Amino acid sequence: MTRPNNSMEEEIWEAMKFVYDPEIPNVSLLDLGMIESVSFKDGTARIEVLPTFSGCPALEIIRKNIEKAILKLNGVEKAYAEFIFHPPWTTDRVSLSGRENLKKNGIAPPPEYLEEDGTWHVNCPYCSSPYITIENIFGSTACRSILYCKSCKNPFEAMKFISVNL
Numbered sequence: 349m350t351r352p353n354n355s356m357e358e359e360i361w362e363a364m365k366f367v368y369d370p371e372i373p374n375v376s377l378l379d380l381g382m383i384e385s386v387s388f389k390d391g392t393a394r395i396e397v398l399p400t401f402s403g404c405p406a407l408e409i410i411r412k413n414i415e416k417a418i419l420k421l422n423g424v425e426k427a428y429a430e431f432i433f434h435p436p437w438t439t440d441r442v443s444l445s446g447r448e449n450l451k452k453n454g455i456a457p458p459p460e461y462l463e464e465d466g467t468w469h470v471n472c473p474y475c476s477s478p479y480i481t482i483e484n485i486f487g488s489t490a491c492r493s494i495l496y497c498k499s500c501k502n503p504f505e506a507m508k509f510i511s512v513n514l
Contacts, residue, residue, distance in 0.1 A: 356388040359421055367417045370409045371489050375449045377410065381441020384432060391425035393418045398437035401490040407431060439510045456506035468509045472497035
C-alpha cells in the first residue's frame with residue numbers, strides 16, 4: 349500500500365474510508381485492504397484496487413462507487429479506479445477495524461493462519477465460540493463459506509483464508 353505524497357492524495361485516502369463493499373455493509377474497501385495505491389496529478393485521481401476474487405460480480409459496482417466518491421472532492425476533475433492483480437489480495441490485509449466490522453455484520457473474519465493439515469478455524473461472530481462446523485465451503489459470495497455454531501445455534505458466514513505464503 350502506498351502512502352500519500354500530497355494533500356489531495358491524503359483527501360483521497362480519507363474518502364476511501366467511506367466507500368463500502370457493496371456485499372458487506374459498514375466495511376470499507378480500505379478496511380478490507382483492497383486499496384493498493386492512490387495518485388493525483390493535474391486534476392486526475394487514479395486508484396489501484398485489489399479485488400478479493402477476480403470473478404467477483406461486484407467489481408463494476410466497486411469501481412463506480414470509488415470513482416463517484418472521488419469525483420466529489422474539490423479539485424478532482426477525473427477519477428479512475430483500476431483493478432490490479434499484483435500484489436494479490438490476501439486476507440492478512442484486512443485491518444483490525446475491518447475484522448471488528450465483519451463480526452458486527454455476522455461474518456467471521458478470516459483466520460490468521462492455516463493449520464499444518466490445511467484446515468482453518470474461526471470463532472462464531474455472535475458468541476465467540478470455537479465450536480463450529482463448516483456447512484458449505486461455498487457461501488453467498490466467492491470469498492465466504494457457510495458455518496454453523498454449535499453453542500448459540502446460529503448459522504453464519506466466514507471469510508475464506510487466502511494467502512500467498514502457504
